[in-house]
Amino acid sequence: MTALAEKIYDEVLDLPTDQRLGLIDKLLESINPSISSIQEAWVKEAEKRLESYREGKVQSIPGEEVFRRLQDRLSK
Numbered sequence: 094m095t096a097l098a099e100k101i102y103d104e105v106l107d108l109p110t111d112q113r114l115g116l117i118d119k120l121l122e123s124i125n126p127s128i129s130s131i132q133e134a135w136v137k138e139a140e141k142r143l144e145s146y147r148e149g150k151v152q153s154i155p156g157e158e159v160f161r162r163l164q165d166r167l168s169k
Contacts, residue, residue, distance in 0.1 A: 094102070105113060122129050145151045 105116060108116070142151070146153060
């Protein structure tokens with residue numbers, strides 16, 4: 094890293110965690126702008142699934158049952 098990058102890094106470490114996380118998001122987005130569009134798509138999908146669950150259109154399966162079924166499949 095350059096001296097400037099090292100200086101910025103040292104200063105960023107003094108920021109509160111939430112601000113550092115926000116900075117990480119911005120840096121990642123600057124490298125790969127499609128990350129935010131992927132994240133938006135997942136948020137929409139999660140909201141759609143939650144709405145379907147709340148409206149009774151889908152049933153949930155307890156986590157223990159999901160893991161049991163997965164273990165059964167993997168052990169075959």
